Amino acid sequence: MDCRRIQRILADYIEDNLSQDTTKAIEAHLRACEVCAQEYHRLLRVGDLLRQWAPEVPTHSLWMAVRGRLAFGHRRRRWWRYGAGAAAAALLGIAIWAMNRPTPPPPLHDAQAFYKVHEEWSLPLQISRRITLLEER
Numbered sequence: 001m002d003c004r005r006i007q008r009i010l011a012d013y014i015e016d017n018l019s020q021d022t023t024k025a026i027e028a029h030l031r032a033c034e035v036c037a038q039e040y041h042r043l044l045r046v047g048d049l050l051r052q053w054a055p056e057v058p059t060h061s062l063w064m065a066v067r068g069r070l071a072f073g074h075r076r077r078r079w080w081r082y083g084a085g086a087a088a089a090a091l092l093g094i095a096i097w098a099m100n101r102p103t104p105p106p107p108l109h110d111a112q113a114f115y116k117v118h119e120e121w122s123l124p125l126q127i128s129r130r131i132t133l134l135e136e137r
């Protein structure tokens with residue numbers, strides 16, 4: 001066997017996947033050929049390193065607990081986002097409504113009725129102004 005063929009099946013040799021005859025032929029070649037022997041030791045080291053770096057597999061129950069928390073947190077966050085958004089939209093709507101409160105159409109033919117309606121309409125504003133004045137005292 002030539003070196004290229006040997007090096008192509010070195011991984012199989014390391015994992016003991018070859019026939020006895022092929023295994024014996026490779027062992028004979030590795031004793032005689034320094035290039036293939038170096039390649040063989042490099043592959044062995046790579047395998048060792050990969051085994052060192054292999055992440056620990058979490059237990060099934062640990063994974064289920066993590067997944068449950070992720071799902072719960074996700075759902076709760078989404079609910080809060082919707083809730084806060086709805087509350088903000090409602091507050092904004094109330095603020096806009098309060099700023100643009102429709103002025104009752106002035107009955108031009110009756111000045112007294114106009115002032116009465118206007119006074120009733122502005123009563124909450126007057127009360128809040130009085131409260132502000134009282135608080136400032």
Ligand SMILES: [Zn+2]
Nearest residue numbers: 003033035036
């Ligand atoms: Zn060789």
